[in-house]
Amino acid sequence: MNAATTGTMTAGSAAPTRSGTAMLLPTWSLFAREILRFVRQPGRVMGSLGTPILFWLLLGSGFGHTFQPPGMGHSLSYLTYFFPGTVMLVVLFTAIFSSISVIQDRTEGFLQGVLVAPVPRLSIVLGKVLGGAMLGFVQGLILLLLAPLAGLSLTLGGFFWACGAIFLTSVALSALGFLFAWRMDSVQGFHAVMNLLMFPMWLLSGAFFSASGASFWIRAVMDINPLTYGLTALRGALHPAAERAAMGIGDPVVAAVVVTGFAVAMLLGAAWVAARPERG
């Protein structure tokens, strides 16, 4: 919960009107509602879990025999290499598209009811963002438990490290989604914009191929892509140090710091857009 706490404190100073305890209940209200609504829609649960698993099996097996990312050696199959990227894909999709509920709340009228309640805007941001992040986190976690099937061994320490990486990435992406969704009134528009952002983000995160064999500019994009660091942090939990070195994976601690920074920045951004006055 590091990101959440950090986010609360930093952004809290920007909205000094309410004390922390006054924020807690409203935040919980919006957070719990987000989770309840998700669970009540089995289609959403199935879709967001099923798609990446299918993707992983089909793509991973298909490429398995023909495609070897450079530096990987022959000890790892592509199914194994591709696994952490699949986890991040789940997180990416769930966390970002959970922000669709922000648009729905606005168009359906629920948000108006929240805006006329004595709720600090920061509570709205935290409730919605953490709700979406929790959905991404839990689904990432479920997939993570399949790691042994992908030929990856998971130590206890590695598990907690992986949880941290997944959670931080979820918070960052959920806040990113909120940032875009807050002002939008069309779910279709949000879909279009986010797809434009999400696919390059995911493809160039090292999920598909490692940076070592890529051209200069692709590598540059991968270096500034925050998801790269989420994935690096996650790989840190799944591969021992020697294997990481062979695969050309960066320092997971540095990656975790970058992801934390990304999460805080996105939360501040979300708090900023939500704090601006509504349009007439």
Added chain:
Amino acid sequence: MAGQPASAVRRASTAAVRLEGLTLRYGGRTALDAVTFDVGHGELFALLGPNGSGKSTLLRILSTLLRPGSGRALIDGVDVSEAPAAARHRLGVVFQAPSVDGKLSVMENLRFQGYLYGLSGKALTARIDTLLERFALGERRRDMAGKLSGGLRRRVELAKALLHRPRVLLLDEPSTGLDLPSRQAFWQTLDELRGEDALTVVVASHLMDEAERCGRVALLDGGRLVAVDTPGALKQELGDTVMTLEASDPAALLELLTQRMGLQGVVQDGTVRLSGTADPALAPRLLAEFPEQISALRLGRPTLADVFLVRTGHAMATEPEPAETA
């Protein structure tokens, strides 16, 4: 919250709602033009006006969603721009667009609403129970709100708005989407609530019959306040009788009436409404003069629509107002 004695003193000396020169312009258009009036505690008050008259804007300012360009709006003595959080505690709002979450049960809707207002635990449960009983929703508490009929959902909406015991209840077009029985039941409930809790109710509506039910009415047109008074007093000014003529071509009839008899009026809903107090003796003369054109002639008591007509020089549009979403 402020201590009880202090707020009691303020309540005695201030209006439930006070508007002082409230003005808002955007995009070169004046949505509200120096609107000033008071609503007393416990009043049932209507904002009546056609689409675009400024009543929705006014309601959005009162509910702290929109800041006025100039002037002030006070809820129970609290300036909505200066202290929105304090104003929000005193306000309950039922918007035209439903804020009830269809994916949650009635109970969950109310509980989450309570959390938004800082209510929790036994106090919240007790308050919810009271409201569920009050609105005869007890047996539906576990039902998903999305499965309820429009009338029931509106009751949940009302329960949500009243959960934190607001001083002032704002309703935007409360009859939208309700059938006649539900509409009547809804208004019955409003009357009772006002009696029980000394609740002040402000209703924005474009429907005459809704405004007629209210103690006082503010007529709005083009962002300006046209009149504020009781429906009775407003209608009194027009005298006793209003004459309406039905015709296949009302516009042509009005032209004839103006040319030949110097009568003024407007075309509204396929009829010609003559301006001013009508002389009943005129009726047989008109029927004799225009036997082809006039299919029916009605003499009646003036309505608020007539008041609006006389005060503004044009008729209130009667087509249903499109749902406004923010």
